[in-house]
Amino acid sequence: MSAPSTPVSQTVPAAFSGGPRSVTFPVVSPRGPLPVTLAYTRVGSGEPLLLLHGIGHHRQAWDPVIDILAVERDVIAVDLPGFGESPALADGLAHDLPTMNAALGALCQALEIERPHVAGNSLGGLLALELGRAQLVRSVTALSPAGFWSPVERRYAFGVLQAMRQTALRMPLPVVERLSRTAAGRTVLTSTIYARPGRRSPEAVVAETLALAQATGFTETLRAGASVQFTDDVPGLPVTVAWGTRDRLLVRRQGVRAKSVIPLSRLVRLPGCGHVPMSDDPALVARVILDTSR
Incomplete structure (x- = not known):
């Protein structure tokens, strides 16, 4: 330690x-x-x-x-x-x-x-x-x-997180950028974690979508959390x-x-x-x- x-x-x-x-x-x-x-x-x-x-x-x-x-x-x-x-x-x-x-x-x-x-x-x-x-x-x-x-709540949360990750990995950057320009598009991208997704700037939404897609520690961190x-x-x-x-x-x-x-x-x-x-x-x-x- x-x-x-x-x-x-x-x-x-x-x-x-x-x-x-x-x-x-x-x-x-x-x-x-x-x-x-x-x-x-x-x-x-x-x-x-x-x-x-x-x-x-x-x-x-x-x-x-x-x-x-x-x-x-x-x-x-x-x-x-x-x-x-x-x-x-x-x-x-x-x-x-x-x-x-x-x-x-x-x-x-x-x-x-x-x-x-x-x-x-x-x-x-x-x-x-x-x-x-x-x-x-x-x-x-x-x-x-x-x-x-x-246990049920953890499985639900992990399933949602994995789905968000797969969406971020598969969605082309031009699509992310286009969606981020409108409040409705930002809702599609981020309403799982924000109650007021329209308040996020387009630049912030694009950056955090890329951060999720590029998170090299995501899989290992999620796996470690299975028994927490x-x-x-x-x-x-x-x-x-x-x-x-x-x-x-x-x-x-x-x-x-x-x-x-x-x-x-x-x-x-x-x-x-x-x-x-x-x-x-x-x-x-x-x-x-x-x-x-x-």
Whole structure:
């Protein structure tokens, strides 16, 4: 779970704060330390806040809220391994929860961040709770986190995700671009995860469709999630679990289960929001995250 505090390398392609960056650092494996490279964006000032996206998405999922958060927080939005601009893990490292915990802990050491606040959505929410359980963070905000499903609900969610992935792989880019230009087309492409898909810009819809199609870590991450069930409390730190009332992927009754597993957590309803609520109601989501991290 531990890693040296000095990264192998860091690159900053853009000269301004908030530009895309990447960092490479070692993570312990059965074959010895192996390098992991993660892309990230870092903006703002204040206590550190780590943002983790869901499966098949990328760090730009947080764009609707990142400027609001950056007023009060040093915000680090990360592309998880095998998603966005982060390459898949090397052979010898599995896309499972222990490895993700180790990689994210090593990332914080590499960036010299001590126990950040963390907010995550879907897979990212599950990872945020795992970091909280390991006491590696100061607070946790989990938006529709994975891991509180029944077997039937998990099979349904995985089936939907696989169908979305196949659609993204098979749909020609000109068709995606044409659909993205209208609110109706954006609804066709993204209504599974957004309650208000018309609010997404055409450019964002095209980018996230490509991110889903090009996600090299998708299959291994989904396979690793087949046996995941979050059953442990997260004691000793503030935890908020928030669920959109119009979540069509992980239905909101899973939030009640999360509250029973983590009894001291705050369960928040996000009216009119879908599975990825940052775009549906940026002001509300930012307020929930900041309230938790205060």
